[in-house]
Amino acid sequence: MVSQGLIFSKNPVYEKCPSCHSLGTLRKSHSRKTSEKLIKKLTIFAPYRCKKCGWRGYQAKLVLTSKALKNGITYLFMIAFAAFIIYEILKRFI
Numbered sequence: 001m002v003s004q005g006l007i008f009s010k011n012p013v014y015e016k017c018p019s020c021h022s023l024g025t026l027r028k029s030h031s032r033k034t035s036e037k038l039i040k041k042l043t044i045f046a047p048y049r050c051k052k053c054g055w056r057g058y059q060a061k062l063v064l065t066s067k068a069l070k071n072g073i074t075y076l077f078m079i080a081f082a083a084f085i086i087y088e089i090l091k092r093f094i
């Protein structure tokens with residue numbers, strides 16, 4: 001695991017298979033479809049395949065820590081508060 005402060009990058013290869021719960025059976029699946037390539041590029045998910053039971057699906061490559069979640073909520077509140085103030089100011093001028 002690589003610590004980046006608030007976000008941990010994880011490798012699903014070392015995690016349990018969601019279907020058969022075997023450890024270390026997940027392998028990165030080659031994305032053939034354009035949609036899979038897009039998902040891989042735009043999100044934190046990547047396609048994986050279990051070599052034991054044949055499960056195929058998406059696993060997250062990053063996990064947020066509880067601290068990151070807390071900071072994220074605080075950040076959202078700040079944005080909402082700032083947006084509210086801007087809205088109130090704009091209302092006076094329109």
Ligand SMILES: [Zn+2]
Nearest residue numbers: 017020050053
């Ligand atoms: Zn499996």
